[in-house]
Amino acid sequence: MTSIKVARPWDLPESQLTHEPDFWNRRRFLQAAGLAAVGGGLLARSLLPNRVLAVAHASPGPGIDVPRAKAFSHFVEFSQWSAETPGLAMALDTDSWPVTISGLVEKPRVIEAGELRELMTLEERAYRFRCVEGWAMVVPWIGFPLKRLISLVQPKSSARYVRFSSFHDPRIAPSQRQQDWHRWPYSEAISLAEAVHDLAFLVTGVYGRSLPKAQGAPLRLVLPWKYAMKSIKSITRIEFVQDRPETFWGSACAERYDFDCNVQPVAGSDPLQADEILIGSGQRRPTLPYNGYGEMVASLYR
């Protein structure tokens, strides 16, 4: 059987995809590139209280031979060091995962992530993915446009922002027990205009499989023109609100991360953003405005 591929504005040449083994072995790559302590780095270079730094420095460095460290993953609920995350994240009960959609909508509802997956036609989209720490890749995500979910619940005209929250379960997430200076649960927010943009994608799978827990199963957001911290994992709540919400990183270090977090060669006061390193090839190249999606999204910010 042949399938006809219709070109979409975000399509990238297949040659640009990050090779799947490089995706799963990111940690090893990042370590070789001197970027291994990505989770720790994010905290250490930010303006968090000193005790965060103390925690970061007291932890053992990530060793590459930890058997369960299949993938690099940034998931602060579970661990400072990515090596531990895939194992710890196994405790997420993704079989039963109600997602609450509430706030300024005509049709609020609670829907099981599995039910949502059935309801939506899933598609594959390869997007550039760029962490504020400087690494970049091109990932074939599987999911559906966020705007399709939004049309299900029908926002009221007073809704101006969409706020996403991750799970809160200190029994399984060590940082939620130990790091009381953070505002748990992890949350992110975007404007409604951003949320209904074609590129905004809710993700349930990656590289042709269902999303691993460490990557934010069963449902995560992917916003390819923004730093990956906005691409919140393991979403349990989506709220439509009038006022701009606080976000997890915004309240931890507002001086460093603005609300938009759009990828820019030089973002605010952070001179580290001029270049990025491609996972796999290790190529260093200039950061692209809006991570290369400027033609599609720049008009949102004029």
Ligand SMILES: Nc1nc2c(c(=O)[nH]1)N[C@H]1C(S)=C(S)[C@@H](COP(=O)(O)O)O[C@H]1N2
């Ligand atoms: N709930 C939650 N979502 C999160 C994070 C997190 O710590 N918790 N980290 C963010 C950051 S900083 C990055 S770089 C990406 C990493 O996604 P990946 O592990 O799938 O590469 O997830 C983002 N979403």
Ligand SMILES: [Mo]
């Ligand atoms: Mo990140």
